[in-house]
Amino acid sequence: MNKRKLWINICKSVLFIGLLCVMLHTIFTVLNYKDMGGGAGWQRLYQAKKNSIDVMFFGSSHAHCTIDHKLLWDDYGIAGYTLSSGSQNIDSTYYFIKESLPLQKPEVIVIEAYSVIGDGMYNSDVAAYRATLGVKWSSEYMECLNYFADELNMDETQKQELFLKFPLIHSRYKELTRDDFEDSLPFMRGYRGGFETMAYEKPVVIENDTAELDSHRQEMMQNIIDLSKEKNIPLLIFASPFVLSDKQQMMYNKISEIAEENQVQFLDFNHLYNETGLDFERDFRDKDHLNNYGAAKVTNYLACYLKENYDIPDRREETGYELWNQNSLYLRNKELSHELRSTEDINAYLQKMSKMEDDQLVILALTGNYTALGDAYLENLKLLGITDEEYQNGGIWVWKEGKRLLYLSGREYNEHIALKKGEIHIDSSLIENKDGNVVDETHFLIDGNDYKMVENGINIIIYNESLNQLIDAAGDDVYAGLSVTHCERADE
Secondary structure, eight states: OOHHHHHHHHHHHHHHHHHHHHHHHHHHHHHSOOOOSSSSOHHHHHHSOTTOOSEEEEESHHHHTTOOHHHHHHHHOOOEEEEEOTTOOHHHHHHHHHHHTTTOOOSEEEEEGGGGSSSSOOOOHHHHHHHHTTSOSSHHHHHHHHHHHHHTTOOHHHHHHHHHOHHHHGGGGGGOOHHHHSOSOTTOOSOOOOOOOBOOOOOOOOOSOOOOOOHHHHHHHHHHHHHHHHTTOOEEEEEOOOOOOHHHHHHHHHHHHHHHHTTOEEEEGGGOHHHHTOOTTTSEEETTEEOHHHHHHHHHHHHHHHHHHSOOOOOTTSTTOHHHHHHHHHHHHHHHHHHHHTOOBHHHHHHHHHTOOSOOEEEEEEESSTTTTSSTTHHHHHTTTOOHHHHHHOEEEEEETTEEEEEEESSOEEEEEEOSSSEEEEEEEEEEOTTSOEEEEEEEEETTEEOOOOSSEEEEEEEETTTTEEEEEEEEEGGGOSBEEEOTTSOO
């Protein structure tokens, strides 16, 4: 074989191996688990600019249900990130921190202490998968893998499957969603929030009594303390408030003692009910987790503490922090969605629409026999700039960034509106139904999803184009009165 043919074969082999690697990497990326049961996840951490995160939060659901990153950013300019998973034990937190520090050097590491209390570690396969499958192969990954293999008494085959990952994820084909191919929330910093409200009796505070911690959990907490000192990064431990038992309170008191012995700051919000103004009638979504109202109170207190005790910059005016702005807008839109979806009367809904501040795309259509109740909508439609003549003619209106973009009069129209991602298609035509009556056939499509809610009355869509976020799709069936029906797919 001459040299030319040899080089051609080598190039072919290299090209084949390269294409194979790209293909396998793509398949692996699609099939790999992204959902860690909360928090912002590994995928987004790996994509973050190096050393752009100033405060890293770790822990179980108590972490990602408590730290409101919209408030941290909007009011304090803190570029935070919560890397956590549901029911996460303190050993997982330790390895999460170890994997994160080569990527980010935050001004402070904050861990939520719920994972330190309890009897025994009681890890499961789910805990091992959440701690490993989303992590890139590295020395830290191998250390974590070996730890969980020992914890769960894995045989060599199970350990190899966990290391290779593919044997554990290859069967996910049937459960793949759009998010497996494209991250719909690339800006997510770890807090989604919730408005559910449950009332509980406030626990009686136990100030001084202590209870011993599980030795394994205490050892892992000490490992985190030692790691933070080794990396010369301050550590702050906090306990999110919940409806806790006497024994749990005494365990937190023990954590406070250990933190003081190690010269580590500890904030137990179960001792700060008055300072935060926490209301057990209003501020919890369930007995273990705060809702948006409670999270805001704790986050405000914690943010002030961080600003006063650590050198944390205000990043709001800096370039490179667009994802934090987008995350804030996303959470603000969720608040708007909740406010609108909590409104039952169509005219009250229209009044709220007229006062919206953020730049949304709004579609409003009068369909079918919308005048069956006369001018029941008219006065509040005028708040949106709709005239008496337009009301009588009917049709569809589109506003963008507070300004009217389009008005199509009457009962027959067809229009496409291009979006940054996808398009909106609105159309209406008069057809004869099976009873021989002429009726409207209307469609309001966003990326192929039809958000028409009622045949006769008002249809409304409120959508944020920059985030591809449906805030609400609502309608009032005039024959059912003035009550609003909402689309279940709206982002609440």
